[in-house]
Structure formats: C-alpha cells, structure tokens
Amino acid sequence: MGIILDALKQHEKITARDLAQVSGIEPKEVISVLQRMERAGRVRQCNGFWHYKSTADRRGATVEKIGLHELVKLVACLGPVRAGELADLVNANRKAIGTGLCNAFAAGQLSRTGKRSFYVYEKKIEGQAND
Structure with a gap:
C-alpha cells in the first residue's frame, strides 16, 4: 500500500494499469487496494484516473x-x-x-x-x- 501511495503522490493523476506498471504489482491487487483506500477516504477516482487526497473526508459530515x-x-x-x-x-x-x-x-x-x-x-x- 505504501508503494501505491508514493506513486499516487508523485503523479497528479494515474490510471490503475499505469499504477500497476510503476509499482510492479498485479493490476487486480492494485485495484483492490485502491478501492479499500477509496472507502477509507485516502484516494478518489474521477474519469478513470486515481487521485491522492491530502485530507480524508470528515467522519461526522x-x-x-x-x-x-x-x-x-x-x-x-x-x-x-x-x-x-x-x-x-x-x-x-x-x-x-x-x-x-x-x-x-x-x-x-x-x-x-x-x-x-x-x-x-x-x-x-x-x-x-x-x-
């Protein structure tokens, strides 16, 4: 997960496939990790690209x-x-x-x-x- 977060921080936006190539992890695993991080509010997906969120969503919102x-x-x-x-x-x-x-x-x-x-x-x- 740390490799994926570091790659997301370096790139402004990146697809899951490109992220898998950069990090050297299988695309299936990258997608499952990204989905878990999206539920946690650490990343977001928009138009097929994944973005790193510097702040998580407020829990009490x-x-x-x-x-x-x-x-x-x-x-x-x-x-x-x-x-x-x-x-x-x-x-x-x-x-x-x-x-x-x-x-x-x-x-x-x-x-x-x-x-x-x-x-x-x-x-x-x-x-x-x-x-």
Missing part, C-alpha cells in the same frame, strides 16, 4: 446535529425510547444522543428507567423524582 431542546421535544413525541434507537431514527451519532439524553435527565427534563446502556428515556411527569 453526514450525521445530523440535534440540540437539547429538540431532543426533549422528540422524546416527548415518541414516548419511551432508548438512546441507540433514537440515534438511528434521526441519523445522529449514538454517543452524542446518549450524552444529550443524560444531560436532559440531569437537568430534570426527562426521566429514565433501566440500567447503564439499557436506559429508557421518556418525558418527565410533573412532580416525578429522578431515580
């Missing part, structure tokens, strides 16, 4: 960001829900949703039942104590 107020409203509309289910439903980061729900619980806006990663959150009823 495709997930939604939800504020605490919207999160509480969403739990109130949906009813009892786990953090993972809610994150999948709104296409958000599971850790961020879990942290947001925990913060809402600490602020007294939501109630929760269960243990550790199996907490179920719901809208807090007036006068209900935190567990």
Whole structure:
C-alpha cells in the first residue's frame, strides 16, 4: 500500500494499469487496494484516473446535529425510547444522543428507567423524582 501511495503522490493523476506498471504489482491487487483506500477516504477516482487526497473526508459530515431542546421535544413525541434507537431514527451519532439524553435527565427534563446502556428515556411527569 505504501508503494501505491508514493506513486499516487508523485503523479497528479494515474490510471490503475499505469499504477500497476510503476509499482510492479498485479493490476487486480492494485485495484483492490485502491478501492479499500477509496472507502477509507485516502484516494478518489474521477474519469478513470486515481487521485491522492491530502485530507480524508470528515467522519461526522453526514450525521445530523440535534440540540437539547429538540431532543426533549422528540422524546416527548415518541414516548419511551432508548438512546441507540433514537440515534438511528434521526441519523445522529449514538454517543452524542446518549450524552444529550443524560444531560436532559440531569437537568430534570426527562426521566429514565433501566440500567447503564439499557436506559429508557421518556418525558418527565410533573412532580416525578429522578431515580
């Protein structure tokens, strides 16, 4: 993989066949390595040519960001829900949703039942104590 990356850095753009000739590796192997690196965001293919990407794509670029107020409203509309289910439903980061729900619980806006990663959150009823 290092040979392929070095060759890509040297050339502005290069086909997989030319890259195989330059690196001395079988074209099948070069293509499979390039496809793995494309999934990782290190290279890109455009019009049959492979290009080296100096920066990878941001991991969090495709997930939604939800504020605490919207999160509480969403739990109130949906009813009892786990953090993972809610994150999948709104296409958000599971850790961020879990942290947001925990913060809402600490602020007294939501109630929760269960243990550790199996907490179920719901809208807090007036006068209900935190567990």
